[in-house]
Amino acid sequence: MNKVDSPIQSLGNVVVISAPSGAGKTSICDAIARSDGAVYSVSYTTRSPRQGEKNGKEYFFVDESNFKKMIKSDKFAEWAKVHGNYYGTPRELLDKTLKSGKNIFLEIDVRGGMNIKKQYPQACMIFIMAPDLKTLEKRLVVRNKDRKETINIRLNNAKKELTYLHKYEYLVVNRKLKDSVVAIKTIVKSLEYKIKKDQRYFD
Ligand code: 5GP
Numbered sequence: 487m488n489k490v491d492s493p494i495q496s497l498g499n500v501v502v503i504s505a506p507s508g509a510g511k512t513s514i515c516d517a518i519a520r521s522d523g524a525v526y527s528v529s530y531t532t533r534s535p536r537q538g539e540k541n542g543k544e545y546f547f548v549d550e551s552n553f554k555k556m557i558k559s560d561k562f563a564e565w566a567k568v569h570g571n572y573y574g575t576p577r578e579l580l581d582k583t584l585k586s587g588k589n590i591f592l593e594i595d596v597r598g599g600m601n602i603k604k605q606y607p608q609a610c611m612i613f614i615m616a617p618d619l620k621t622l623e624k625r626l627v628v629r630n631k632d633r634k635e636t637i638n639i640r641l642n643n644a645k646k647e648l649t650y651l652h653k654y655e656y657l658v659v660n661r662k663l664k665d666s667v668v669a670i671k672t673i674v675k676s677l678e679y680k681i682k683k684d685q686r687y688f689d
Contacts, residue, residue, distance in 0.1 A: 497685070498525075498588040499677045500580070500606045502599045503670075505614035506644030508626040510660040514614060515593055517667045524674075525583045525590045530556065533571035546576075564594070564601035569643070573598070589674060596650040603653070608684075610677055612670060613654040617661055619644065 505511035519526055531545045532553050541547050548556075553572045557565060563581075565574030575592055583590040592602060603609050616622040622644055626637045651657065656673050660666045681687075 497682070498584045498586065498590060499674075499680075500584065500602060500609040501589055501591045501612065501674055501677075502602055502609050503591060503593050503612050503614060504596050504599045504647070504650070504654070505660075506616075506622060506647045507640045508622045508629070508644070509614045509616050510625070510663065510666065511593060511614050513663055514658075514660065514666050514670060515591065517663065518591070518670060521667075521671075525579075525588050527575050527579055527583075527590055527592050529573050529575055529594070530562070531571055531573045533569075533573075545573075563605065564598045566595055566597045566601070568595045568597075569639075575602070589677065596647050596653075600650070600653060608680075608682060610656070610673065611654040612656045612658060612673060613651055614658045614660050614666065615648070615651075617659055 503511060503515060515526065518524055528542065529545055530548050530553060532548060532550050533545075535541070535545070535547050539545065539547075550572065553565075553574065556562060556574065561576060561578070562574035563577040565572060567573075573594070575594060575598065580590055580592075592598070594602070599611060603611060616625060619641065623637070623641055626640055658666050658669045658673075
């Protein structure tokens with residue numbers, strides 16, 4: 487057990503943010519990152535970079551054989567195959583950030599979220615969703631150059647992801663970006679005052 491003299495010196499928090507495609511997770515997280523200098527975990531993935539994405543910024547792009555080597559050498563805190571590609575959260579930055587007392591944000595899928603919660607039971611679990619499935623579909627159509635089948639796949643995935651909702655602690659319905667950013671900042675701020683079960687405070 488870690489002994490700390492004051493709660494202020496306690497460890498950072500893991501903040502898991504999951505959302506169906508089209509709910510607005512990336513815009514919200516970008517806004518939070520810009521304003522707070524929060525630490526975001528950069529995942530490894532085997533998917534190809536999209537236009538404008540830079541290695542080490544959005545993701546570390548690796549091939550499947552390297553990804554599998556990393557799994558074997560226990561480099562990931564969690565990993566999952568999402569939409570046919572592998573994604574993994576590097577363990578080193580996560581643990582280093584927590585030890586330094588800072589919060590770390592993980593934008594990961596629902597299965598990754600469950601995996602993290604098992605290892606970090608005090609992780610703060612936030613689910614972001616559009617006001618309803620119709621709106622989600624509209625957003626996918628508007629923002630996406632994807633074909634109809636791709637949009638349908640994403641919508642079906644959204645329904646599956648929603649079955650995990652009750653395993654999360656907070657739901658942010660993303661109507662307006664600005665309000666959602668405030669909501670998540672408020673949730674994260676409250677973590678400063680949360681009593682951590684594995685920490686000693688005054689004895
Ligand atoms: P995209 O390829 O559109 O950036 O992400 C696809 C999905 O993979 C999103 O739901 C995203 O949250 C999830 N994802 C990104 N990084 C990770 C990760 O490290 N682990 C897991 N489990 N999911 C991830």
